[in-house]
Amino acid sequence: MAETGNLSVPAARRSNGPGLWSNPVTWLRIAIIVGILAIWEATAASGLLYRDVVPSLLAIGRALAKLLSNPEYYWHLSVTAGEVGTGLVIGGLLGLTVGIAFGASKLLGKSFEPYLYYLGPTPKIIFFPIMIMWFGVGPGSKVAMGAISCFFPIALSAAAGMRQIDEVLIRVGRSFRASTSQMVMKIYLPAMRLPVVNGVRLGLGVAIIGTLLAETKLSNRGIGYLIIQAYSLFDMPSMYAMLIVLFIIAIGANALVGRIGRFDAIKQK
């Protein structure tokens, strides 16, 4: 009996797995990619646009292979990953703290949350000059951009998550005389895990955007810098190659965070 309980989680997950190749959705998805590649290649071959704007798939493939075999590229990649990661941690912790405070206190929430709502959708790149002045032209200002970007969605979802906590669970915690830190760690955070994971997911996306945008503006390292450099040298194949890698990394990161959320949902439902 105890074992069936343990098995039920992976079993529920596995049920999505089989039938992948017999599912028409899979084939449609592949067909879309193949179709886009075919149109791309046809456009490149037709010569309708400048050769360099739409390079042939072969040229992009070659550039991709060159890129992936270049150790320097991985160094730039690690710089960007480090900036995004640090930004996410700083912005995430700040967002979580502010969100919990706004969610817990009606006064704070009512007073300050409108600012979050209005600042949230504002393009954060307008803060970049300020961040350069505060944190310099190095990775510091990029980390700051990532942190500012992800702060808003994480704070807003934490505040909303805090408010949707079932009030009786808080009374249960109090009746067992849980301390404030126990309340936060054992009741508030787990009870608001799903909206928070969602907020982190959104936050990761905008942290990547904020950091890369900052790198393209002013820097001498990182993926954003490499992309804008390839552009200024008009090396289109390697620019596309870098975009492809970036795409795959962003999708992978999103899927990873999403999986944490889904795993949780299965455990609860």
Add this chain to the structure above:
Amino acid sequence: MATNAAATTHASNDILVVDDIVKSFNTADGSLTAVDHVSLSVKQGEFMAVIGPSGCGKSTLFNVIGGLVDGYEGNVTVGGERVNGPHPSIGMVFQEESTFPWRTVTDNVAFPLEIAGMDKAQRYERARHFIALVGLDGFENRYPAELSGGMRQRVAIARTLASEPKILLMDEPFGALDEQTRLLLGDKVLQIQHQLKQTCLLITHNITEAVQLADRVLVMTYRPGKVKRIVDINLPRPRSSEIVSSEAFGRYVAQIWSDLREEASRGMRDEEQQRAGAHS
């Protein structure tokens, strides 16, 4: 059979003493007294039920005794010690769905032990004991969503019992369940109470439940909530739910209903008037 409430003598074996509680709330149309000079005492090992119509302040009384609200007049003492905030000797079971959906049955039941800082192996062992006590062995690793409403409420009861409270304080714990499940869970509660010699205070609006479980039933008046009467239930123990068909049981139900009827209809009239007032 029926004794008057006003005469409260505090015998030395009273483990819980509620002394002259008054609790008011501020509402839009002035102050509303929810609990009005309520006194009661529960003896060691006794099962007491508090019954009253909706809006009689039963839940307020529950929160006062549980130490979850303050700003009231009067005293609540447990074993002579004044209750000031949640007291370790009082274990609360709530009316609402209160299991933690992200914790397994074992982790739910072990929660109070985890809060108290007990190590994992020890608290799991204790949790397993209380899970077996409520008859949920085999479901240790399940999540609440995989259980029925009745099973989840048993998890909540086991969780509170795991903290080994001197007094088990329950607020309509079976309120959301159907009548048959309610009767059967009543049996379970009696069995556990007998086994642990647990002192219990049950808040309910269900007459059958009160008579089935309690040694004494305290009837409350409609707003403001006062003690109307305390009825001794002299039915043999150990009891089982079959007792509900006995003649003596029926007499107790009829007696309590005659007290309660007046209060409940007063509550109903009051609510109708309020709604009519809201319309004009």
